[in-house]
Amino acid sequence: MKSVHYTDKGKVRQHNEDSVGVFSNKEGDCLAVVADGMGGHRAGDVASSMTINRFEELWKAEGKITTAEQAEKWLQDKIKEINLNVYQHSKSNTDCEGMGTTVVAAICTENFATIVNIGDSRGYIFNESGFSQLTEDHSLVNELVRSGQISKEDAEHHPRKNVLLRALGTEEKVEMDTRTIIFEEEDLILLCSDGLSNKVSEEEMKEILTNSDDLDQAGKQFISLANENGGEDNISLAIVKYTPESRNG
Template sequence: MRTIFVTDKGKIRQHNEDSGGIFYSQSGHRLAIVADGMGGHRAGDVASKMALIKLQEEWEKTSMIETAEQAENWLSNHIHEVNLSLYEHSKNNPECEGMGTTIVAAIITELFATIAHIGDSRCYILNESGFSQVTEDHSLVNELVRSGEITKEDAENHPRKNVLLRALGTETSVEMDIKTILFEEGDRLLLCSDGLSNKVSETEIVDILQTNFTIDEKANRLIKLANDNGGEDNITLIIVEYYLDGFMGDVQ
C-alpha cells in the first residue's frame, strides 16, 4: 500500500482552511481524511482541524476493524460525535459562529475501502473498470443537475457553485453518505477538496494517476496543475495505491 497526503494554500487564499492526513489504528489499518473548512475570520481552518484531530484521536485508539459493517459503524458514530462537537464550539465561541467543514474519510483495509462524506470534497477510484467518482456532492448545483434543471456543463460555471446543502458542524445533526467498495491490487483511490476537482479535469487526473511517476510526483503534479489553472482555492489530496508486492512503504 502506498499513500501520500499533500495540501497547498493555492495562489490566491491567504490561509489554508483545508486539513487532512493519513492515520493508523492499533491494528495498522489506515484512515484517510480530507476536510475543507468554511466560515469567516479563519473559522474554517478551526472547523477542519478540529474534525481532523478528533477523528485521528479516536482512530488511533481503535484496535480492530475486520468487516465493512464495523467500518461503516465507526465512521457514522464518530463523525456524528464530531459534528455535535463542532456545532457546540461554534455556539460557544462567537468568532467561530457559522463555521463548518466538508469531510471525506476512508477506512482502508487490504480487502475494502469504506468511504463517508459530507459536502463536496470527493473520493474517486481508478480500477480495471475505469475512473469514477465514488461520492456525490451535497451541493446546490449537483441537485440542479440531478433534477435536470441544468446540465453538467452548466454546473461548471454556475454562480452558486459553492453553495453546500450539507456540512459538518453547522447543525445539531447531519446526514452523511457511506459506502463500501472492494479494494483490489492495482486500484487507486483519490480523496480531494474542491480546490483540485474544480480546477483539474477527470481526464487530466487519470492521465497523471496512470503515469509511471512515483506517488509523490503524481501528487505534486496534480497540485501544480490546479495552481496553473488558477489556484483560487486551497488544494488538498490523498492518493492511495494498492499493491501486494514491491515497495510497500508510505510517503506522507
C-alpha cells in the same frame, strides 16, 4: 498500504482552511481524511483541523476493522461525535460562530474500502475498470444537475457553485453518505477538496495517476496543475494505494 497527502493554500487565498491526514491504526488499516473549512465563514480552518485531529485520535485507538458493516458504523458514529464537537465549539466561541467543514474519509483495508462524505469534497477510485467518482456532492448545483434543471456543463460555471446543502459542524445533527467498495491490489483511492476537482478534470486526474512514477509525484502534479489552472481555492488531496506488500503489513 502506500499513501501521500498534500495541502496547498493556492494562489489567491490568504489562508489555508483545508486540513488533510492519512493515519494507521494498531492493526495497520488506513484512514484517509480531507476536510475543507467552509469558505466565507470565520474559523473554517478551526473546523477542518478539529475534524482531522479528532479522527486521528479515534483511529489510532481503534482495533482491527474486519467487516464493511463495522467500518460503516465506525465512520457514521465518529462523524456524529465530531459534528457535535465542532457545533458546540462554534456555539461557545464567538470567533468561531457559523464555522463548518466538508469531510470525505475512507477506511482502507485488505478487502474493502468504505467512504463517507458530507459536502463537496470528493472520493474517486482508480482500478482496472478505470477512474470514477465514488461520492455525490451535497451542493445546490449538483441537485440542479440531478433534477435535470441544468447540465453538467452549466454546473461548471454556475454562479452558485459554492453553495453547500450539507456541512459538518453547522447544525447539531448531520446527514452523510456512506458506501463500501472492493479494494484490491494496485487499486487507488483519491480524496480531494473542491480546490482540486474544480480545477483538474477527471481525464487529467486519470492521466496523472496512470503516468506518474510514484504517489509523491502524482500528488505534486495535482497541486501544480490546480495552481496552473487558477489556484483560486485551497487545494488538498490524499491518495491511498493498495500495494502487494500491504498483506505483509
